[in-house]
Every structure is written in structure tokens, then in C-alpha cells.
Amino acid sequence: MRSFLILLTAGLLAQLAPGTAGATNIRVLVASGKAVSVRVPITPSVAQGAAGYASWTVGALGSHLSLGGQDAGGDTLYLPPVPGSTVDIDGHTYRGGLLLKVVSGVVKAVNVLDLEEYLLGVVPAEMPSSWPTEALKSQAVIARTYAAARINPTSYYDLCATDSCQVYGGVARETASASQAVQATRAQVVSYAGAAARTYFSSDSGGYTASSLEAWGQDQPYLTAKPDPASQGPNSRWTLSVPLSRVAEVAARYGVQVGSVQSLTITQLSASGRVTGINVVGSAGSRLLSGADAGGFVRSLGARSSRVNFSGSDPLVIEGAGSGHGVGLSQYGAAGLARQGWNYLQIMGFYYAGASISSILADTRPGGLLTAGVPFREAQPAPLAERPAAPPVVALDPWVLRSPGL
Structure with missing residues (x-):
């Protein structure tokens, strides 16, 4: 079938086309591989009056993309969004448009769409839709x-x-x-x-949020440690047993060489009760893990968070609270509130x-x-004015690629 697929270079995707104030586009990397399958809309102007979809296998030919085995003539192709249509990338359907790019011989597929439409596929993936509306x-x-x-x-x-x-x-x-x-x-x-x-x-949060300072060394005044009693999820309290042989393996990855590990002692806690200091004692001496290394070590043992206590000998028994880093909003806490x-x-x-x-x-x-x-203390829930959906992010210097056989 004779058809044209209009694809635009996207070297300047950061720039919106003139007259698009009030819209926000986001670019999401959704697939990466030696080849990516795509199904994209073709407009009447492209398909000589017959709108529909075209399917392609997109690969890499050196530093260029290929479509159906043919050299596309460059490393980047962009298909603007068609209002009301979708694109399929490796069998998954997305709103908006599509950016394809070769990076070090690997095809990268990026979904380009309005921020508000993007959120439609984020919120239910991050939080159960059955949870309270607020x-x-x-x-x-x-x-x-x-x-x-x-x-x-x-x-x-x-x-x-x-x-x-x-x-x-x-x-x-x-x-x-x-x-x-x-x-x-x-x-x-x-x-x-x-x-x-x-x-x-x-x-x-396990009942107590963490500050950004204690978690990552970045002091944000609005990300502080505080009690969070409404955060009561299935992992609010948990227990994990770890053989000392496993503890020694993980300790070695953190540069701790103390022979056969004999015991672990928590030496310091953050303001939120998360581990910031651990003394590892072994047959050949002891070593102190501190700061981010201490928390990373605990999580590497399989702990859901670093808000923990140690007990037992072999196995080491870790009793913990919460799941995740604990900084900012706790999803179970938000549901509880x-x-x-x-x-x-x-x-x-x-x-x-x-x-x-x-x-x-x-x-x-x-x-x-x-x-x-x-x-927040002064804000009132109220509907905001509608914003337009994001128009296509059109790059400069467009070019036309013809399908095989033309």
C-alpha cells in the first residue's frame, strides 16, 4: 500500500511551537532495545485521504534508525500527536506522540504527551484507585x-x-x-x-517521616521528620531474619572486611529513628558504617526501610517499620488522613x-x-480554569520519510 508517514526530527523538542502558552508537554522513556515495534496514526494528508494506522519495526543501522530494515536517514524521528489518537509501543498503548532515537546502538522510544494526559496513566499505577478520593x-x-x-x-x-x-x-x-x-x-x-x-x-513512613537531609544530605525546609500516626499500611511493622553469612556478603560490598561477622550494633539514629550508624564486629576486628552507607547497608540486607532495630545472633533479626525512604508524603498516611x-x-x-x-x-x-x-493552610479546594491540551511539540527543519516501496 502506497502511503507516506510524516516524521519530524526532534533535536529541539525542548521548544514548544509558537502560540502554545498554557500547555505542558512531558517526554517519557517507555521502551528501549535493539528493536522496538510501533503502531502509529497516519492522517488523511499523509495517506492520500485514508486515515488509519501503520505498524513498523524500528531498529538501528549504525548510528541511524531503520524502519522495516530501511535506513531512516538520521538518529532521531518524531511523530507529533494526532488529537484523539494513540500510539502503540511494544504492545502498550499511549496517548500523544512518539519520539524515536538511537543512543549507542539502542533504540529509545519516548512518549510525548500533555502532562495532564500523562497523569491519567500515573496516578492509578502509583496508588490504588479504590482509595479515598482526597x-x-x-x-x-x-x-x-x-x-x-x-x-x-x-x-x-x-x-x-x-x-x-x-x-x-x-x-x-x-x-x-x-x-x-x-x-x-x-x-x-x-x-x-x-x-x-x-x-x-x-x-x-512507618509512623515517622524522614527529612531530606537525613536521607540524602539535601536540606529542604518542607521535607522534615515528624510523627505520622496515620501511616498504617501492611508493612507498618515487619520482621526479617538474615543469616550472618549473608550479612558478611553485603558488608563486603560496602568495604567492610572484618572476617567472620559476629554481631551488629546500631550506634546512631536519625531524628526519625532511622539507622545512620552501625558497628560491624567480626573475628578480625570491627568497622563502623555511617550516614547513607548505614541505611543502604540495611536495605541491601532486604529490609523494607531503614527504620529498624537489631536483635538475635545468627540469624540476625531485623524488626522494622514502614516501606520506602519515608521522605515526603506517605501514601498509606495520605489514605489514613x-x-x-x-x-x-x-x-x-x-x-x-x-x-x-x-x-x-x-x-x-x-x-x-x-x-x-x-x-496550604490558607488554600481552599476549588476547580481551576481549564487549560488547553498540549499541541504537538514541533521541531524545526521537518523532513519526510517515505515508506518502503516508494
């Missing part, structure tokens, strides 16, 4: 903020789609309740000092005390242009 709204706002703060014009993508960033499942993960939470909080972000805040979150009648602004005001709520006005890369922040 908790889902909190998740929507912090997920939006997390993404806005990580828009990176120096890279070809802003975020990954896994829990190394925040989980994004595309159209298949969308649910009605999560979508309603996204719409109800449209454009809202947590802000501090005029910019999008760092809205870290974890599953369960929502069940107590708190609204989403009150929930975020608790976990990000000292920060404010703002609205994204325009995409200015990075972070967007924000309205003046309103302190």
Missing part, C-alpha cells in the same frame, strides 16, 4: 509536581516509566476515579520559593509543611511558569 487528589498533585520539576531540556526525555522515576502505565492503567482526581486538581502543583517543589513520596476527613490540601500541607499550592500557567522549561503560591 488521597488520589494528593497523589495527582504530587505526581504532577514531580514531573514538572524534572523537565530537562538538555536530555531527549524527562522521565522514565518505572519506579525509578514514577510508574506510568499508559492507557491500560487508566481508571475513572484516578482520572477524576487528575481533572479535579488540573494544573495544581506544590511550590516553594516560586518553583515546583521536590515532592518525594513513599509507600509507608483522607479516611479521617482531611481534604487533599490539608494532607499535602501536613507532608510538605511550609510549601504552597500553585498552578502551572505555561510551559517555559523547566518547571513551567507558576502562579503565586498560596500556603
Whole structure:
């Protein structure tokens, strides 16, 4: 079948086309491999009057992309979003458009879409859709903020789609309740000092949030350690047994060589009760692990968090609380507060005390242009004005690639 597939170079994806103020696009790395399969919409102007979809296997030919085995003539291709359509990438369906790029012989597939549409596939992937509405709204706002703060014009993508960033499942993960939470909080972000805040979150604080300073050595005034009694998830309390032989293996990875490990003692705790000092005693001496190494060592043993106590000899018994780093919002805590009648602004005001709520006005890369922040204690839940969906991010110097046989 004779058809054309219009694909644009995307070397300047950081720039929006003129007249797009008020919209925010996000670029999400969703697939990576020697080859990627895609199914993309073709417009009537491309298909000589017959709209539909075309499927391609995209590979790498040296430093260039290939489509169906043919050299695409460059290392980057971009298909703009078609309103109301979707793209399929390795069997998964996503809203928006598609950027393809070769990096060191590997094909990278990036979904480019409006930030609000992106959140439709994030919120239900990060928090159960059956949870209280106000908790889902909190998740929507912090997920939006997390993404806005990580828009990176120096890279070809802003975020990954896994829990190394925040989980994004595309159209298949969308649910009605999560979508309603996204719409109800449209454009809202947590802000501090005029910019999008760092809205870290974890599953369960174990009853006490951690500060960003104790976790990563980064002092953010709105990320402090405090009691969090509403955080009562299935991992609020847990026990783990670890043979000392396993302890010795993990200790060696941290440069601790003390012979046969005999005992471990916690020597220091942070303000939130998380481990920041461990003395490892062995047949050939002892060694102190401190700071981030101490917490990393505990988690490497299989602990769900570093808010722990040690007991026993062999095996070492670790009794712990919570799951995750504990900084910022606790998802189980947010659900607990929502069940107590708190609204989403009150929930975020608790976990990000000292920060404010703002609205994204325009995409200015990075972070967007924000309205003046309103302190959470003064904010009232209210619908925000509709913002337009993001138009295609059109690169300069477009070019046309013809399908095989033409």
C-alpha cells in the first residue's frame, strides 16, 4: 500500500511551537532495545485521504534508525500527536506522540504527551484507585509536581516509566476515579520559593517521616521528620531474619572486611529513628558504617526501610517499620488522613509543611511558569480554569520519510 508517514526530527523538542502558552508537554522513556515495534496514526494528508494506522519495526543501522530494515536517514524521528489518537509501543498503548532515537546502538522510544494526559496513566499505577478520593487528589498533585520539576531540556526525555522515576502505565492503567482526581486538581502543583517543589513520596513512613537531609544530605525546609500516626499500611511493622553469612556478603560490598561477622550494633539514629550508624564486629576486628552507607547497608540486607532495630545472633533479626525512604508524603498516611476527613490540601500541607499550592500557567522549561503560591493552610479546594491540551511539540527543519516501496 502506497502511503507516506510524516516524521519530524526532534533535536529541539525542548521548544514548544509558537502560540502554545498554557500547555505542558512531558517526554517519557517507555521502551528501549535493539528493536522496538510501533503502531502509529497516519492522517488523511499523509495517506492520500485514508486515515488509519501503520505498524513498523524500528531498529538501528549504525548510528541511524531503520524502519522495516530501511535506513531512516538520521538518529532521531518524531511523530507529533494526532488529537484523539494513540500510539502503540511494544504492545502498550499511549496517548500523544512518539519520539524515536538511537543512543549507542539502542533504540529509545519516548512518549510525548500533555502532562495532564500523562497523569491519567500515573496516578492509578502509583496508588490504588479504590482509595479515598482526597488521597488520589494528593497523589495527582504530587505526581504532577514531580514531573514538572524534572523537565530537562538538555536530555531527549524527562522521565522514565518505572519506579525509578514514577510508574506510568499508559492507557491500560487508566481508571475513572484516578482520572477524576487528575481533572479535579488540573494544573495544581506544590511550590516553594516560586518553583515546583521536590515532592518525594513513599509507600509507608512507618509512623515517622524522614527529612531530606537525613536521607540524602539535601536540606529542604518542607521535607522534615515528624510523627505520622496515620501511616498504617501492611508493612507498618515487619520482621526479617538474615543469616550472618549473608550479612558478611553485603558488608563486603560496602568495604567492610572484618572476617567472620559476629554481631551488629546500631550506634546512631536519625531524628526519625532511622539507622545512620552501625558497628560491624567480626573475628578480625570491627568497622563502623555511617550516614547513607548505614541505611543502604540495611536495605541491601532486604529490609523494607531503614527504620529498624537489631536483635538475635545468627540469624540476625531485623524488626522494622514502614516501606520506602519515608521522605515526603506517605501514601498509606495520605489514605489514613483522607479516611479521617482531611481534604487533599490539608494532607499535602501536613507532608510538605511550609510549601504552597500553585498552578502551572505555561510551559517555559523547566518547571513551567507558576502562579503565586498560596500556603496550604490558607488554600481552599476549588476547580481551576481549564487549560488547553498540549499541541504537538514541533521541531524545526521537518523532513519526510517515505515508506518502503516508494
